[in-house]
Amino acid sequence: MNWTTVRTLLIHELRMLARDRRTVILSIVLPIAVMPLMLFGTRYVEQRREKTLAETVYRYAVTGTEADTVRALLAQARGRLFRSSELKEQDDEESLAGFRFEEVRVASPDSSLKSKDIHFYLEAVNGREADARARKADAEKKERARRRRGQSSDSTASEPVRLPGVPVVTIYFQEDRDASQAGLRRMQRLLVLLRGIERDALLRERGFPVEPEQVIAVEPSSVATAGQVTGSWIGRFLTVFLLTLMLSGGSIAAMDSVAGEKERGSLETLLTTAASRAEIVAAKQLTILFIALLITLIQVTNILVYLNLRLIELPKTFIIEAPPVLIVTLLLLFIPVAAVIASALLMLSAYAKSFKEAQMYFFPVYLVSLAPALAAVLPGVSLRSAIAVVPVANVSVAVREVMVGKYDWPMIGVTLLVMAVTAGWMMRVSARMLSMERLITASEADVADLTGGPALFPKHVLRWYGVMWAVIFAVAANIPELATLKRQLFFNEVVIFLGGPALMIWKYRLNVREALALRPVKPLAWLAVLLAIPSGLVTALGVFRLANLFLPVPERLLERFGQEFMPSDIPFWQLLLLLAVLPGICEEIGFRGLLLYGLRRKFRPVRLALVIGAIFGLFHIALFRLIPTAFLGMTLTGIVLLTGSIFPSMFAHAASNALSFWAARQGLSLHTLDWWWYLATAAAFALSFYLLYRVRTPYPDLRA
Numbered sequence: 001m002n003w004t005t006v007r008t009l010l011i012h013e014l015r016m017l018a019r020d021r022r023t024v025i026l027s028i029v030l031p032i033a034v035m036p037l038m039l040f041g042t043r044y045v046e047q048r049r050e051k052t053l054a055e056t057v058y059r060y061a062v063t064g065t066e067a068d069t070v071r072a073l074l075a076q077a078r079g080r081l082f083r084s085s086e087l088k089e090q091d092d093e094e095s096l097a098g099f100r101f102e103e104v105r106v107a108s109p110d111s112s113l114k115s116k117d118i119h120f121y122l123e124a125v126n127g128r129e130a131d132a133r134a135r136k137a138d139a140e141k142k143e144r145a146r147r148r149r150g151q152s153s154d155s156t157a158s159e160p161v162r163l164p165g166v167p168v169v170t171i172y173f174q175e176d177r178d179a180s181q182a183g184l185r186r187m188q189r190l191l192v193l194l195r196g197i198e199r200d201a202l203l204r205e206r207g208f209p210v211e212p213e214q215v216i217a218v219e220p221s222s223v224a225t226a227g228q229v230t231g232s233w234i235g236r237f238l239t240v241f242l243l244t245l246m247l248s249g250g251s252i253a254a255m256d257s258v259a260g261e262k263e264r265g266s267l268e269t270l271l272t273t274a275a276s277r278a279e280i281v282a283a284k285q286l287t288i289l290f291i292a293l294l295i296t297l298i299q300v301t302n303i304l305v306y307l308n309l310r311l312i313e314l315p316k317t318f319i320i321e322a323p324p325v326l327i328v329t330l331l332l333l334f335i336p337v338a339a340v341i342a343s344a345l346l347m348l349s350a351y352a353k354s355f356k357e358a359q360m361y362f363f364p365v366y367l368v369s370l371a372p373a374l375a376a377v378l379p380g381v382s383l384r385s386a387i388a389v390v391p392v393a394n395v396s397v398a399v400r401e402v403m404v405g406k407y408d409w410p411m412i413g414v415t416l417l418v419m420a421v422t423a424g425w426m427m428r429v430s431a432r433m434l435s436m437e438r439l440i441t442a443s444e445a446d447v448a449d450l451t452g453g454p455a456l457f458p459k460h461v462l463r464w465y466g467v468m469w470a471v472i473f474a475v476a477a478n479i480p481e482l483a484t485l486k487r488q489l490f491f492n493e494v495v496i497f498l499g500g501p502a503l504m505i506w507k508y509r510l511n512v513r514e515a516l517a518l519r520p521v522k523p524l525a526w527l528a529v530l531l532a533i534p535s536g537l538v539t540a541l542g543v544f545r546l547a548n549l550f551l552p553v554p555e556r557l558l559e560r561f562g563q564e565f566m567p568s569d570i571p572f573w574q575l576l577l578l579l580a581v582l583p584g585i586c587e588e589i590g591f592r593g594l595l596l597y598g599l600r601r602k603f604r605p606v607r608l609a610l611v612i613g614a615i616f617g618l619f620h621i622a623l624f625r626l627i628p629t630a631f632l633g634m635t636l637t638g639i640v641l642l643t644g645s646i647f648p649s650m651f652a653h654a655a656s657n658a659l660s661f662w663a664a665r666q667g668l669s670l671h672t673l674d675w676w677w678y679l680a681t682a683a684a685f686a687l688s689f690y691l692l693y694r695v696r697t698p699y700p701d702l703r704a
Helices: 005-017 021-055 066-082 087-091 109-114 127-148 180-206 226-264 264-272 277-306 324-351 353-376 395-401 409-434 448-449 455-479 485-508 523-550 556-566 572-599 604-619 623-643 649-665 675-694
Strands: 057-063 100-103 119-127 168-173
Touching: 005 021, 005 226, 005 277, 005 485, 005 523, 021 180, 057 066, 057 109, 057 180, 057 485, 066 100, 066 119, 066 180, 100 180, 109 119, 109 168, 119 127, 119 180, 168 180, 226 264, 226 277, 226 324, 226 353, 226 395, 226 556, 264 277, 277 324, 277 409, 324 353, 353 395, 353 455, 353 572, 395 409, 455 485, 455 572, 523 623, 523 649, 523 675, 572 604, 572 623, 604 623, 623 649
Parallel strands: 057 100, 057 119
Antiparallel strands: 119 168
16 A cells, blocks of 8 residues: 555645535534534523422322321421521422422312323321331332242232331322422422421430430542543543544545545546555545544534533532643544544445435444443443454443553453454455445446345345334334333334334335245244244253353343333233244344345355344344344344244244243243353254254255
């Protein structure tokens, strides 16, 4: 490679970008202007919000058998708020001095809350009613535990949360209303403070020998410095923040560098010069890298300026310690990240035929790139684990550790090596892409584009699944109406995994039988599939347990996941329908049906199974589920490739899920078996695939 030629091309690319007003405005001017607008706008909105909440007179209602007692207590609290500093001295979290509230007499508190006539209401019940409710709730809890674990109700003991005979006050509020939430917080804080004051007064009246607050003095003392605390907080999100800036800044230059030149017709001219493809790719990557780093530097400088000018209010304990070794280490970690991002953006631009098409591809690439950067947010993940060989995720964890002053130089070296290899590989792939003649012109006149229909589907299939993944990700995070298990499953399975393929079949006029692999299966193949179901499930759990040694998942996270996906208030037959039968049909149609059909000519069989398994794992969102779900996806893909039919994979998917839930209900801990069990099931699993191979009916029209 002639670096003189690369330098000449780099200077030419930078001059062309500087002359392009669109690129200059979007890459430089707009980021500089947007940051202060965002900061001042957010600050103005927050100040207006705080002022509105402070001036609000919170309307509430009181109901229940102890309503008069609560009214008397609140009347006493109102007097304390305005005539005494007793509450103010104890109120160290949120000021209650300006808290104004008034009772509203309503016929139905619940209806009034929903119609926004009141902000919240209190239900006060005496000790006898509270005890009856507690006994009923405890009995229901034991019954749910008995159904879930197959044990007698006496085996589950409930933890006491209140003394018998103690009255209970429940505050009902509307969580989607800001004023209702603020009223709840203030009222709850007020009642807790009043409870403490009354308790202390009662103890004094009964002759308690010392002041109640002096019985045991508890004083927290952190051994971490303020800089380490701040560094821990910044380190979790620094990689995501900088990666966002690199992607947003470099994308403009990347789209214009290749996709834009295709539209203008200047790329073909450049390729006819004496410069080699590798030199052209290197120059373009350096251009994108320069723009991405420039935008990152501008934005970081913006933030530092606003911090120094006190335009951003920070806590007094927010102290950033940045010794020279920290700055140098961060630079060493982020430079290969920028190179990887530049290569990815260049590949995106090379694959697109126009600037508009490149913009459409950017959002899925953006989401996929940010996913590993969130590894630092996961608790219990250390750089001395398998995360060190995961690109971008390793940098995220390394940055978090470096920001708290932990310099694990051997693992930092491994991280740099992995990122350098990844960047070099992506640069090689991007150079190879520019060697493909169909990707260096903006011509739409290839055979598939002219033919349309089924011939065009393989070219567009990954776009469809990128959009489907983005929709699932966005819906899960932003639509609270779909937050329940039933609604979320129905949306994902029926709307996305069933509706998406149906729309693709209609749009591209696909043959349903061929696209979904609706073919008969040899009887002996069914026997092999039956063997693969239990052995594959236990083997997948063994793989997860093995991965957990290097990338540990907190037990509390696993318990919470189990509670969410196996709620005790849903009958077992409904769980089987929702979590076994429905995924077995819909997800198989989506992944082993349309996705496999669309990618069958792009990859060879082994790589095809790996790719579909990885995509299947990514669609399950949770990072800790990626390895076992990807393993399951590869297994099911292998079954379809060897039988040529989707029916065995549907049965295996549904049966595997059902077996997993049944084992959990029976209290069988399949993830804590002895290792020889996993080795034995792995051997049985390999035997099942050997039998499938012996009686195989290969999936038709695969790439050789």
